[in-house]
Every structure is written in structure tokens, then in C-alpha cells.
Amino acid sequence: MAQEDDEPKSRPFGIPTPGQRGYGGKPAEEEEEEAGQPDRLPDDATVDVDAEKKETHADEILARLDTELVGLKPVKTRIKEISDLLVVDRLRRRFGIGSTRPTLHMSFTGSPGTGKTTVALRMAELLKGMGYLAKGHLVNVTRDDLVGQYIGHTAPKTREVLKRAMGGVLFIDEAYYLYRQENERDYGQEAIEILLQIMENNREDMVVVLAGYKDRMNVFFQSNPGMGSRIAHHIDFPDYELDELMQIGQLMLDQQQYKFSEEAEAAFRDYLERRMKQPRFANARSVRNALERARLRQASRIVNTTGRQLTKADLLRIEADDIRQSRVFSDEEDGPAPADSNGDETGDENGEG
Numbered sequence: 001m002a003q004e005d006d007e008p009k010s011r012p013f014g015i016p017t018p019g020q021r022g023y024g025g026k027p028a029e030e031e032e033e034e035a036g037q038p039d040r041l042p043d044d045a046t047v048d049v050d051a052e053k054k055e056t057h058a059d060e061i062l063a064r065l066d067t068e069l070v071g072l073k074p075v076k077t078r079i080k081e082i083s084d085l086l087v088v089d090r091l092r093r094r095f096g097i098g099s100t101r102p103t104l105h106m107s108f109t110g111s112p113g114t115g116k117t118t119v120a121l122r123m124a125e126l127l128k129g130m131g132y133l134a135k136g137h138l139v140n141v142t143r144d145d146l147v148g149q150y151i152g153h154t155a156p157k158t159r160e161v162l163k164r165a166m167g168g169v170l171f172i173d174e175a176y177y178l179y180r181q182e183n184e185r186d187y188g189q190e191a192i193e194i195l196l197q198i199m200e201n202n203r204e205d206m207v208v209v210l211a212g213y214k215d216r217m218n219v220f221f222q223s224n225p226g227m228g229s230r231i232a233h234h235i236d237f238p239d240y241e242l243d244e245l246m247q248i249g250q251l252m253l254d255q256q257q258y259k260f261s262e263e264a265e266a267a268f269r270d271y272l273e274r275r276m277k278q279p280r281f282a283n284a285r286s287v288r289n290a291l292e293r294a295r296l297r298q299a300s301r302i303v304n305t306t307g308r309q310l311t312k313a314d315l316l317r318i319e320a321d322d323i324r325q326s327r328v329f330s331d332e333e334d335g336p337a338p339a340d341s342n343g344d345e346t347g348d349e350n351g352e353g
């Protein structure tokens with residue numbers, strides 16, 4: 001997941017990359033000199049918003065976010081707002097209007113499979129395009145990547161992760177597991193303290209995104225006010241409606257070049273309606289898993305029907321039966337309980353089978 005390119009060879013734009021020299025608490029003049037940047041515009045000059053948006057690829061990235069992701073209206077709106085803020089911040093800096101860099105640390109709350117990781121990837125891309133992150137990669141971690149088992153292990157572990165995330169987005173999934181209220185001596189506290197320092201002092205080197213369920217995250221922020229106060233943008237990811245899940249499924253099928261027969265489409269809607277009410281339902285992730293299973297069944301159906309010539313359409317088509325054989329249709333509600341359904345793309349044990 002964490003794709004880390006080499007250091008950028010040159011600064012992409014004619015303004016200092018925030019996070020590098022020349023963007024911080026110093027007076028504007030001094031900054032500009034340091035970064036060797038073009039002269040500050042005179043007060044009566046004009047700047048072109050459209051050109052700025054073009055240069056940063058802001059509209060392009062937002063448009064892709066819009067077409068690639070179904071629904072998520074409130075999320076898209078918030079990201080557009082952040083993007084607008086940064087475009088204006090860049091324009092202001094052209095005139096040497098000094099202000100501190102906007103805080104960009106965020107929390108993404110919502111149920112599993114609502115698109116948090118996907119949106120974080122897009123956000124990293126956006127921030128890189130705008131010059132607020134040098135690399136724009138995403139480092140996806142959980143408590144286990146940050147917190148050690150023994151005394152003295154946590155700090156080096158956390159620092160190693162932070163080093164990898166420099167210039168990009170550090171995405172901490174289920175961030176509240178860092179804090180264990182019942183255990184004062186928990187090493188998680190040490191990781192939190194290091195993170196707090198970095199979030200304050202290295203705001204230009206990295207953007208931290210804390211992800212997880214909303215209610216647990218709220219409790220976490222209440223217990224760790226320092227963390228809460230460093231988060232500028234709280235973005236909530238709503239659960240998808242049935243129609244949205246259908247659209248997501250359609251999008252995934254298109255991407256993989258499959259098609260539902262008419263009956264299969266109806267069967268899939270039926271499937272989702274049932275699956276939504278069952279345990280461990282994970283929104284878009286469950287849709288993806290279900291389609292993977294359908295694809296497997298389609299393949300066995302095709303391979304095990306002997307003595308037939310196949311057309312292209314046969315290979316493209318998912319039939320109702322490929323859906324209806326799912327265990328979701330037999331009344332057995334509970335599969336074996338997996339410890340954690342996150343990250344498992346097969347769906348075998350997640351209830352999609």
C-alpha cells in the first residue's frame with residue numbers, strides 16, 4: 001500500500017513546497033528569499049484562479065473523486081472546501097500575504113468499507129498536486145505498527161513509521177486502539193505523545209489521518225484533547241444506501257468487464273438487502289467481496305458445463321444463479337466469526353460467501 005517514490009527531483013511549481021524551506025512562521029519576505037522564489041506580486045496585480053486550479057490539477061482530482069466514487073456527497077463537499085482553501089492560500093502567498101500554513105490533519109470516521117482509505121489516497125494526491133506534500137504517498141498503519149510489546153520498543157517503532165510517512169499521509173486505522181483507558185501504563189500513550197509532537201512541529205512534512213468508527217473516535221478525542229485539537233477536518237463517511245451499493249457494484253463490474261444478466265441484477269439487489277442486515281456487513285467492501293464470489297461461481301459454472309461453445313457474452317455474463325448460490329440466501333445467518341474482517345478481500349469468512 002505504502003508506495004514511496006524517490007524524493008522529487010525538482011519542486012513541481014514555482015512556489016515553495018510547504019513543508020520545505022520557506023513556509024512557516026517567518027515573515028513573507030524572508031521566506032521568499034530563502035526559497036529563491038519569484039518576486040512577490042505588487043498589490044495591484046491580478047492572479048488567475050483558473051490557471052492556479054489547472055496548475056495544481058485540483059479540478060481534475062476532484063472530478064475523478066466524483067466519478068470513481070459513488071455517493072459520499074458530504075465527503076466530496078468537504079474535500080472541495082479543503083481544496084478551495086488551499087488554492088486561495090497559494091494565491092495569497094503570491095502577494096506575500098503571510099499566514100501560517102493551514103492545518104491539514106484529519107479524522108475520517110465511518111463504518112468499515114465506506115471508502116475512507118480510498119479517499120485518503122485521493123487526498124494525498126490532491127495535497128501533492130497543490131504542493132502541500134512533497135511525495136503524496138500513503139502509509140497505512142494500525143496500533144501494532146506503532147506500539148511495541150516491551151519497554152523501550154514503542155518510540156523507535158513509532159519513529160520508524162513516521163520516517164516512512166515523511167512527505168505523505170500517515171493513515172492510522174482504528175486510531176482509538178492507541179489509547180487504553182483501563183491501562184495507564186499502556187505503551188500506546190508513548191506513541192500518542194510522539195505523534196502529537198510531530199503533528200504540531202512537522203505539520204509541513206506530513207498529514208495525519210485518523211480513521212475509525214465515529215463514536216469510538218469521539219471518546220478517543222475526549223480522552224486525548226491534544227489529539228482532537230490538532231485535527232482540523234473531521235469528515236464523516238455515511239453508510240451506503242441500497243441503491244448506492246448497487247451502483248458501486250455496477251461500477252466494479254464495469255471495471256472488471258463483467259455484466260449482470262437482468263435476473264442477476266435483481267438477485268444481487270436481493271442479496272444486498274439480506275446481507276445489509278447480517279453481521280459484519282462492510283458496505284462497499286462487502287459488495288466487492290460478493291462480486292469476487294460471484295466471479296468464482298461463474299467460472300466453475302462455465303468450466304464444468306461440458307460440450308458447449310462459448311461466446312464472448314457468455315464469458316462476460318454473471319447469471320442469477322452465480323449470486324443465488326450464496327450462503328446469504330440460506331437462512332444460516334452466522335458464519336464462523338473471523339477475528340477481524342478488515343483487509344480480507346476474499347469475503348469467504350466475512351459473511352459474503
Ligand SMILES: Nc1ncnc2c1ncn2[C@@H]1O[C@H](COP(=O)(O)OP(=O)(O)OP(=O)(O)O)[C@@H](O)[C@H]1O
Binds near residue numbers: 284
Ligand atoms: N463510494 C464508492 N464508490 C465505489 N467504490 C467504493 C466506494 N467506497 C468504497 N469503494 C470500494 O470499496 C472498497 C473498500 O473501500 P475502502 O477500503 O476505501 O473503505 P474503508 O472505509 O477504508 O474500509 P475499512 O474500514 O474496511 O478499511 C474499495 O475497493 C473501494 O474501492
Ligand SMILES: [Mg+2]
Binds near residue numbers: 117
Ligand atoms: Mg480502510
